[in-house]
Amino acid sequence: MEDCEPSLPIRVYTVIASIPEGKVTTYGTIARLAGAPRNSRQVGTILQRLPKDSKLPWFRVVNSQGKISLTGPDYIRQKKALLADGVLFTRSDRINFKIYGWPD
DNA sequence: GCAATGACTTGGT
């Protein structure tokens, strides 16, 4: 019979898993690559609900301004993970745009 | 079934 299309969380997981080491991408880009271009907010919600022991590179996801959307301790954790991943920041905590799936 | 929620985005000031 007909295969059901995978749910949005599943498609989002797949896209995030494909982000190369040393690069980052945005919520909006993930939504676009997952076939739901208007659902950037859902991408954020899905990431928030990820188990803390997830093997997905959730830390490679930033907002459209190239900044980390998390705050407080979570912000620190993501920034450390990105630095360890080889991602550079500008003086105002902006990510150096090495974007995966960026629209050309 | 419906209103509230939100790790977003764009555009304006």
Place this chain on the structure above:
DNA sequence: CACCAAGCCATTG
């Protein structure tokens, strides 16, 4: 650069 308003829409309770 910082902040605010409106648009967006699947998921939650």
